[in-house]
Structure formats: structure tokens, C-alpha cells
Amino acid sequence: MQLTSFSGEPGRFVLITAGVIIILAGMKAGSSFIAPLLLSVFLAILFSILLRWFEEKGLPHRLALVLVFLIFIAIIAGFFVLIAGLLYQIVGQIPAYLNNIEEQVPAFRIPALSGWVDLSEVNVAGSLAGVANQILSGVSSLLGSMVFVVLATLFLIAESRAFTGKIQEILQDRPAVLARVSLFGERIVRYLVVKTEVNLATGVGAGLVVAAVGVEYAVFWGFLAFVMAYIPYVGFWLAIIPPMILAYIGYGPGAALILLLCAGAIDVLVEDVIFPQVAGRQLALSPFIVLVSLFFWGFILGPFGLLLAVPLTMTMQMVSGFWEETRWLGVLIGPPDPPPG
Numbered sequence: 001m002q003l004t005s006f007s008g009e010p011g012r013f014v015l016i017t018a019g020v021i022i023i024l025a026g027m028k029a030g031s032s033f034i035a036p037l038l039l040s041v042f043l044a045i046l047f048s049i050l051l052r053w054f055e056e057k058g059l060p061h062r063l064a065l066v067l068v069f070l071i072f073i074a075i076i077a078g079f080f081v082l083i084a085g086l087l088y089q090i091v092g093q094i095p096a097y098l099n100n101i102e103e104q105v106p107a108f109r110i111p112a113l114s115g116w117v118d119l120s121e122v123n124v125a126g127s128l129a130g131v132a133n134q135i136l137s138g139v140s141s142l143l144g145s146m147v148f149v150v151l152a153t154l155f156l157i158a159e160s161r162a163f164t165g166k167i168q169e170i171l172q173d174r175p176a177v178l179a180r181v182s183l184f185g186e187r188i189v190r191y192l193v194v195k196t197e198v199n200l201a202t203g204v205g206a207g208l209v210v211a212a213v214g215v216e217y218a219v220f221w222g223f224l225a226f227v228m229a230y231i232p233y234v235g236f237w238l239a240i241i242p243p244m245i246l247a248y249i250g251y252g253p254g255a256a257l258i259l260l261l262c263a264g265a266i267d268v269l270v271e272d273v274i275f276p277q278v279a280g281r282q283l284a285l286s287p288f289i290v291l292v293s294l295f296f297w298g299f300i301l302g303p304f305g306l307l308l309a310v311p312l313t314m315t316m317q318m319v320s321g322f323w324e325e326t327r328w329l330g331v332l333i334g335p336p337d338p339p340p341g
Contacts, residue, residue, distance in 0.1 A: 016323055028300050035304035036145045037152060042311055044156035046192050047072055051157060061161075068157060076150055082220045145304075177322070184318040188311055195310075198275045199229040202236060202266060209262040213255050215243045229270075231306045232290050236267055289313065289333055 027034050047068050054064035156163075171178040207222020215221070221243045228235035240263045248256040293313040297305035305312070313333060320329040 024300060031301045031305075032145075035301040035308075036149045038301070038308055038312070039304050040149050040152035040156055042188075042192065042308060043072075043149070043153045044160060045189060046196065047153070047157050048160040049189060049193065051160065065158060069154060072153065072157070073150075076146075079223070082223060086217050086220050180318060180321060184314070188314060191311065191314065194275070195230060198270055199226045201274065202226060202229045202270050205266040205270075206236075206240065206263065209259060209266065210243045210247075212262075213243075213247050213259045214251055215246045215255075215259070217243075232294065232310060233271075234294070235306070237263070286333075 050071065051064050051068045054067055055061060059067070167181065168178065171181065203222045203224075203226025206225035207218045210221045211218035221239065224242075225236055225239040228239035231238070240259070244256045244259050244263075247259050290310060290313070293309040294306055297309040297312050299305070301308070317330045317333040320333070321327055
């Protein structure tokens with residue numbers, strides 16, 4: 001495959017590069033607003049698929065729109081009900097957790113440079129209180145962002161048909177660009193649908209394993225695994241850590257080890273077997289590129305950037321194909337060539 005040389009129009013390449021840097025710097029500066037907005041766009045894409053499906057089944061547009069709104073609001077409300085119920089129950093069981101921790105902490109001693117450090121002297125209650133304050137602060141900030149995400153998503157779903165028509169009208173004189181945008185839209189939709197289906201299997205499997213080990217709130221931990229699995233490689237494990245800690249506190253290291261092994265089996269099955277079979281080559285990205293994209297978009301957009309790393313990288317791949325000077329980037333990011341023969 002022959003990549004485009006930069007020598008033809010170096011001035012144009014410099015201008016494009018400078019423009020990209022300025023855009024990324026602006027996204028970094030305005031990440032508190034831009035990141036929730038981008039999340040709203042991708043949620044609207046998902047629920048616009050559901051809206052189109054209802055319309056294909058013969059429902060009037062207004063009725064289909066109302067149903068999609070109700071489903072979206074029900075999912076969001078269920079998520080917050082799960083969180084509120086979990087926090088309420090955990091607060092009520094903090095004394096029991098503290099007793100279990102205090103019983104198990106003296107059994108551990110950490111070798112230090114001078115002698116041994118006895119963890120029984122650690123102020124567990126004070127440490128947990130500090131962590132709880134940080135969590136509450138983060139939750140309050142997240143709630144503000146989620147209110148914006150919900151409202152923006154509802155408006156975007158309502159405007160999805162009109163917005164698609166506007167894009168087609170703007171690009172009607174540029175059929176090549178319109179074809180590329182349409183192809184990109186299909187790829188993004190397929191990725192989101194496939195990833196959602198695979199994550200559903202991940203969440204169900206994680207919830208069943210957590211319930212089998214005996215950890216409480218298995219439904220919530222399964223739902224958390226479903227959401228966090230949108231972050232490649234690390235998201236699922238971040239969701240598994242809290243129930244592993246609860247399993248250790250409540251049932252000892254054996255239960256935590258069983259949960260760890262079962263979670264590893266689920267992760268290998270889903271990421272290495274199910275997802276490649278369902279997604280196919282067109283949605284394949286280099287593991288190295290995906291890993292780099294996590295750090296890159298996480299740095300630019302924060303936690304929301306981790307959730308959106310792959311769709312944003314696919315967007316960058318599409319945009320890079322608009323100019324000869326940047327087409328090499330799309331080739332680098334895109335799926336690998338099939339093996340010869």
C-alpha cells in the first residue's frame with residue numbers, strides 16, 4: 001500500500017496539522033462541556049436506531065419518539081435508583097464492614113525498610129471516611145454532567161431525522177464526501193450496536209458470578225460491568241474490583257480469588273472470542289492504537305474520553321481520509337490488511 005507523500009503541498013499539511021492541534025487544545029480546555037456533549041451524541045445515535053426500528057414496524061413518528069423517550073428515561077432512572085439503593089444499603093452495613101476489616105487487618109504485616117509495619121494500627125474508619133468524601137464529591141459532579149447528557153440526548157433524538165436531512169443537503173454537491181460520511185455512520189452504528197450486545201453478555205456474566213460468590217448487589221455490579229466494558233481492556237476490571245473487595249471482606253481471600261478467576265474467564269471469552277466473531281474485520285482496530293487512544297482521549301476529555309475512545313478514534317480515521325496529506329493516519333488507525341492467500 002502506497003502512502004501519500006507530504007512533499008506535494010507542505011504548506012497545506014502544516015495548516016491542517018495546526019488546525020488539528022488547535023481543535024484538540026480547545027477540546028482539552030472545554031472538556032467539562034464537550035465530553036458530555038459527545039457522549040450525548042453517541043447515545044442519541046444508539047437510540048435513533050431504536051426510533052428507526054419502531055418506525056419500520058409501522059408506528060407513527062411521534063408515537064415512536066415518545067416510546068424511545070420513555071425507554072431512555074426509564075434506563076437512566078433505573079441506573080440512579082440502583083446507585084441510590086446501593087449507597088443506602090452500604091451506609092447501613094458500614095459497621096459490619098468495619099468489624100470484618102478490623103478482624104482481618106491484623107493478619108497482614110507489610111515488610112518495610114526498617115522492621116515491620118503493623119496494619120492493625122491503621123485508622124481504618126478515618127481512611128474510609130476520607131475515601132467516602134472523595135466519592136461523594138465525584139458523584140455530585142457526575143450528577144451535574146449527567147443532567148446535561150440526558151437533556152442533550154433527548155433533544156438530539158428528537159432532531160435526528162432533521163439533522164440527517166441537513167447533512168445530506170449540505171453534502172449533495174460532494175457525493176464522495178457524502179459516501180464517506182455515510183459509510184462512517186454505518187460503521188459507528190454497527191460498532192455501538194455490537195459493543196452494546198457484547199457488553200450485555202459481559203454484564204450478565206459478571207452479575208451471575210458475583211451472585212454465585214455471595215456478594216450483595218449483584219444486579220448493580222452486573223450493570224456496572226456492562227457500562228464499564230465500553231472502555232477497552234481496563235473498564236471491565238475496574239468494575240470487578242469493588243465486588244472483589246466486598247467478597248474479600250465478607251467471605252475471605254478464597255471468595256475473592258474465585259471471583260477473580262471467573263472474571264478473567266468472562267473477559268477472555270468475550271474480548272477474544274465473542275467480540276471478534278461478531279464485529280468482523282471492518283470494526284477491527286490495532287490493540288496498540290486502542291491502548292494509545294485510551295490514554296490520548298482520557299487526557300483530552302477525562303473519564304468520558306475513556307468511554308468514547310474507540311468511536312472518537314474511528315471518527316479521526318474518517319476525517320483523516322478527507323485530505324491526501326493526512327490519509328496515512330487513517331491507514332495507520334484502520335483495520336489490518338487481510339493475510340495473503
